[in-house]
Amino acid sequence: xxxxxxxxxxxxxxxxxxxxxxxxxxxxxxxxxxxxxxxxxxxxxxxxxxxxxxxxxxxxxxxxxxxxxxxxxxxxxxxxxxxxxxxxxxxxxxxxxxxxxxxxxxxxxxxxxxxxxxxxxxxxxxxxxxxxxxxxxxxxxxxxxxxxxxxxxxxxxxxxxxxxxxxxxxxxxxxxxxxxxxxxxxxxxxxxxxxxxxxxxxxxxxxxxxxxxxxxxxxxxxxxxxxxxxxxxxxxxxxxxxxxxxxxxxxxxxxxxxxxxxxxxxxxxxxxxxxxxxxxxxxxxxxxxxxxxxxxxxxxxxxxxxxxxxxxxxxxxxxxxxxxxxxxxxxxxxxxxxxxxxxxxxxxxxxxxxxxxxxxxxxxxxxxxxxxxxxxxxxxxxxxxxxxxxxxxxxxxxxxxxxxxxxxxxxxxxxxxxxxxxxxxxxxxxxxxxxxxxxxxxxxxxxxxxxxxxxxx
Amino acid sequence: xxxxxxxxxxxxxxxxxxxxxxxxxxxxxxxxxxxxxxxxxxxxxxxxxxxxxxxxxxxxxxxxxxxxxxxxxxxxxxxxxxxxxxxxxxxxxxxxxxxxxxxxxxxxxxxx
Numbered sequence: 001x002x003x004x005x006x007x008x009x010x011x012x013x014x015x016x017x018x019x020x021x022x023x024x025x026x027x028x029x030x031x032x033x034x035x036x037x038x039x040x041x042x043x044x045x046x047x048x049x050x051x052x053x054x055x056x057x058x059x060x061x062x063x064x065x066x067x068x069x070x071x072x073x074x075x076x077x078x079x080x081x082x083x084x085x086x087x088x089x090x091x092x093x094x095x096x097x098x099x100x101x102x103x104x105x106x107x108x109x110x111x112x113x114x115x116x117x118x119x120x121x122x123x124x125x126x127x128x129x130x131x132x133x134x135x136x137x138x139x140x141x142x143x144x145x146x147x148x149x150x151x152x153x154x155x156x157x158x159x160x161x162x163x164x165x166x167x168x169x170x171x172x173x174x175x176x177x178x179x180x181x182x183x184x185x186x187x188x189x190x191x192x193x194x195x196x197x198x199x200x201x202x203x204x205x206x207x208x209x210x211x212x213x214x215x216x217x218x219x220x221x222x223x224x225x226x227x228x229x230x231x232x233x234x235x236x237x238x239x240x241x242x243x244x245x246x247x248x249x250x251x252x253x254x255x256x257x258x259x260x261x262x263x264x265x266x267x268x269x270x271x272x273x274x275x276x277x278x279x280x281x282x283x284x285x286x287x288x289x290x291x292x293x294x295x296x297x298x299x300x301x302x303x304x305x306x307x308x309x310x311x312x313x314x315x316x317x318x319x320x321x322x323x324x325x326x327x328x329x330x331x332x333x334x335x336x337x338x339x340x341x342x343x344x345x346x347x348x349x350x351x352x353x354x355x356x357x358x359x360x361x362x363x364x365x366x367x368x369x370x371x372x373x374x375x376x377x378x379x380x381x382x383x384x385x386x387x388x389x390x391x392x393x394x395x396x397x398x399x400x401x402x403x404x405x406x407x408x409x410x411x412x413x414x415x416x417x418x419x420x421x422x423x424x425x426x427x428x429x430x431x432x433x434x435x436x437x438x439x440x441x442x443x444x445x446x447x448x449x450x451x452x453x454x455x456x457x
Numbered sequence: 458x459x460x461x462x463x464x465x466x467x468x469x470x471x472x473x474x475x476x477x478x479x480x481x482x483x484x485x486x487x488x489x490x491x492x493x494x495x496x497x498x499x500x501x502x503x504x505x506x507x508x509x510x511x512x513x514x515x516x517x518x519x520x521x522x523x524x525x526x527x528x529x530x531x532x533x534x535x536x537x538x539x540x541x542x543x544x545x546x547x548x549x550x551x552x553x554x555x556x557x558x559x560x561x562x563x564x565x566x567x568x569x
Contacts, residue, residue, distance in 0.1 A: 243508040245501060310503055351505025364504060 054145035060274035061150045067265025068157035072164050073100055075262050079255030079317070080168050083363050086247040087444025088172045089454035095179055099164040102180060106187055107156040108134050115195040116155065124203040127196050144272055154269060155195075162191055162218045168363030169226030170233045172244075175436050176449050181428045186225060190420045194221055194413060208394055209409035210384060210402070212281065213270035215325025215377040216413045223370020224414050225421040226361060232425045233434055235360035237441050249309055256313035260289060263320045267327040277391075281327040285320065288339030292319020292372075295343040303351075311347075318346035318368050322376035329380055331389025338379045342372040374410050381406035458553040458566060459527045461520040464490070464546040465538040470516050476533040481526065483569060486519040496544030515546060521553055523566045 077096035081089050103111075113131035120128060131137060134152065143151035163183040170179070197204040198211045211217060236244065246252060267285045271278040296315025301307045322342020323335055330338065350367025361367060381403035386392035393402055428434060435441075440448035447453060465473060470487065477485060491512040498511040522530055531548055539545055558568035 240506065243510075244506075245503055245508055304502055306502075308502065314504060355505055367504075 051142055051145055053142060053147065054273070057145045057273040057275075058147060058150060060278070061146045061154060061269060061272060064265035064269025065150060065154040065157055067262045068154065068161065068269065069100070071259050071262035071266060072096055072157070072161045075255050075258030076161060076164055077255065078251045079259060079313075080171065080252075080363055082248040082251030082253075082255065083168070083246045084171050085244060085444070086455060087446055087453075089247065089446065090450055090452055091176070091445035092167055092171050094176070094450060095167045096164045098176075098180065099167070099183060100160050102184060103160045103163060103187055104156055106184060107152075107159050111159055111187065111192050112137075112152050112155065115192045116152075116200045118201060119196070123201055124206070125196070126193055126202075127200050146272060151272065154272075158214060158218060158266075159187060159191060159195075162214075162222050163187055165218070165222035165365055165369055166226045166229060168365040169230045169361045170434075171362045172445065173233060173236050173435055173441055174229075175433060176445075178428050178432050178434045181432060182229075182424055182434075185424045185428070186421060189424065190225065190417050191217070191221060194417065197412075198409070204409045204412070207408065208397065208402070208405050210329050210380045210406065211325045211377065211409065212328035212380075213267045213324045215321075215373050215380070216409050219321045219324060219369040219373030220377065220410060220413045221417045223366045223368075223373055224417040226365030227359070227370060228418050228421040229425060230359050230361040230366070232422065232429075235358075236362065237438055239360045240355075240358070246310065249313075253309060253313050256316050260316050260320060263289075263324075267324060271328060277328050280331070284327055284330055284332055284335035285323050287332050288323035288326075288335040288342070289316050289319035291336045291339030292316060292322065292343035295319075295340050296347050299344065299347045300351075314350070314364070314368060315343050315347070318343040318372040321346075321369050321372040322379075324373070325377045326380040326383060329391050330383040331391075333389050334379075334383030338376055338383060341379060342375045345375050346372040374414075377410050378403060378406050458556055458569070459522055459524060460551045460553045461518075461522060461527065461530050461534075462549045462551070463518045463520070463534050463538070464492070464515050464548075465518065465534070466540065466545060467514055467516045469538045469540070470518075472537040473518065473534055476537045477520065477530065480529045480533050482520055482522060482530060484521070488517045488519075490515050490517045494544065494547070513544070521556055521569055523569060 073096065077093050080092045080096065084092055110129065110132055112134065113129055114127045117127040117130045119126050137148050137152055139147070139149070141148040163186060166183070166186070167179070193202075195217050196202045198209065198214075198217050199205065204211070204216070209216070238244070263285055264282050268278040268282040271281060293312055293315045296318065297307045297312045300311040319339040319342060322338050323330075326334070326338055346368045349371040350364040354361060354364065354367055382388065382399060384390040384393055384402060385399050393399065397405075425434060436445065436448060463473075467489070474485060491514055493511050493513065496513060498509060498513060501508045501510060518534075520530060527550065531550070534548055555564060556566070556568040557564050561568075
C-alpha cells in the first residue's frame with residue numbers, strides 16, 4: 001500500500017513538474033507583430049466588403065450544430081442515465097429528450113429573437129421581438145458568412161443542452177410536469193437574457209467579458225440553477241445513508257466519450273467559421289480535457305488509493321467545461337493550466353465539499369459544471385495574455401482589469417441565475433408541486449411517472 | 458432421501474455442476490443469492506461517496522439425492538468449490554420426506 005502511494009505521489013509530482021516548464025515556454029513565444037498587422041489589415045478589408053456566404057464555413061457549422069445536439073442526445077443523456085439507480089434510468093433519458101423538444105420550439109417562437117436581436121433602448125438587458133416566430137429568417141438571410149438558419153439552429157442546440165445539464169441536480173425525485181414548467185420558465189427568464197448579455201450585444205459583451213463558447217451562459221448558469229434546485233427540492237429519500245451507487249457506469253463512460261467528441265462542435269463551432277481560431281479552439285479543447293482527465297485520475301489515486309472509471313470520465317467533463325469560455329482566447333499551454341485547475345477544483349467540490357455541506361446535488365452539476373465553469377471563466381482573463389500564449393488582451397486592458405471583468409460576469413451570473421432559479425422553483429412548487437410522493441420515489445420514477453421499466457430482465 | 462443445499466462462490470458453479478453430473482446427479486436447482494458469513498464485504502467509492510457492501514453474491518445449489526449418493530455429493534462439492542480462501546461457502550443437508558415427479562406421479566427415489 002505505502003509503495004503504491006509513493007509511486008502515485010511520484011507520478012503526481014512529475015505531473016506538476018511538467019506543467020511549470022510548459023507555462024514558462026508559453027512566455028518565450030516570439031512576438032509576431034508584422035503578421036498581426038497583416039491579419040488586422042485583412043480583417044479590415046473583410047469588414048468593408050458585404051458579407052457573403054462561405055461554403056466552407058457553412059459546411060463546418062452544419063456539422064458543428066449536429067455535434068452539439070449529439071452532446072445532449074445521446075451523450076449527456078447516457079452520462080446521466082448510467083449514474084442513477086436502475087429504477088430511474090428512463091426518467092433522466094426522458095427529461096433530456098423532452099428538453100430537445102421543448103427548447104427547440106421555445107427557441108423558434110421567441111428565444112432566438114430575444115437573445116440575438118438588437119433590443120434598442122433595452123439592448124443592455126434583452127433583445128427585441130423582431131424575429132418572433134423566426135420572422136425574417138429565410139433561406140437567404142446570413143449571419144456573417146453562414147446562413148442565419150444554421151446560426152439559429154446552432155444556438156438552439158445550446159439552449160437545449162443547458163437546461164438538460166440541470167436535470168442531474170434533481171434526478172430521481174422531481175415531478176416530470178414540474179420539470180417541464182421550471183425548464184420552460186428558466187430558459188425564458190434566465191438563459192435567454194444571459195445569452196443576450198454575453199453574445200447578443202448586452203452589457204457583459206460591452207464590458208469586454210470573454211466567454212467564447214458559454215462558460216457563464218451555459219455552465220455557470222446551469223451549475224447555479226442546479227445547486228439552487230438541489231437545495232429547494234431537498235435530498236433524495238435516504239440520502240446519504242442509503243447506498244445510491246450508479247447503476248451502469250458503462251453507459252456513463254459512453255456518454256462522457258460522446259460529450260468529449262461533441263464538444264469540438266461546441267467550442268470550435270463557436271467561432272462560427274472554419275478558420276484558425278476554430279482550429280486553435282479545437283486544439284485547446286483537447287489539451288485541457290486531456291490534462292483534466294489525468295488530473296482527476298491522479299487526484300483520486302492519491303486520495304483514495306485507486307483511480308476510478310467514474311473519476312476519469314468526470315475529469316473529462318470538468319476539463320471540457322473549464323476550457324469552454326477560454327477556447328477562442330488562450331493558447332495550448334494556457335489550456336493545460338486551465339484543464340488542470342478546473343479539474344482540481346471540480347474534484348474538491350464534488351468529492352469533498354459536497355459531502356461536508358451535505359446537499360444532494362445528485363449528479364454533481366454544480367460541482368463539475370458550476371465550479372469548473374467559474375475556474376475557466378476567471379482564468380480566461382489570465383491566459384488570454386499574449387505573454388502566456390493567448391491571443392492577447394484588448395487594447396487598453398490590463399490582465400487585472402480583464403480578470404475583474406471576468407469576475408463581475410461570473411458573480412452577476414451566479415446572483416441573477418441563483419435568485420431567479422429560486423423564485424421560479426417556488427412558483428412552480430405552488431402551481432404543480434416539485435416533488436413526487438415518497439411512495440413514487442421509492443418505486444422509482446420510471447414506473448411511477450412513465451409506466452415503463454428500463455430493464456425487463 | 459436427502460436435500461443437499463450448498464452455498465458456493467459463483468465462479469465455481471460450472472466446476473461443481475460438472476463434478477455432480479460425473480457422479481450421477483440427475484438435477485440441480487441454482488439460485489443467485491446474497492449473504493454474509495465470515496468473509497468481509499468490500500467498499501465502493503463513487504465521486505467521494507463511499508458505500509460498504511456487506512452482502513456478497515453467492516450461488517445456492519439445491520440437490521435432492523438418494524441416501525447412497527449423499528457422501529459422494531458432499532465430497533464432489535467440497536473438492537471442486539474449494540479455493541482455500543475465506544468465503545468458499547457451506548453445505549447443509551436435510552432429510553427429504555417425499556419427492557414426486559409431476560409428469561408421471563412417481564413417488565420416492567425413482568422420482569429424482
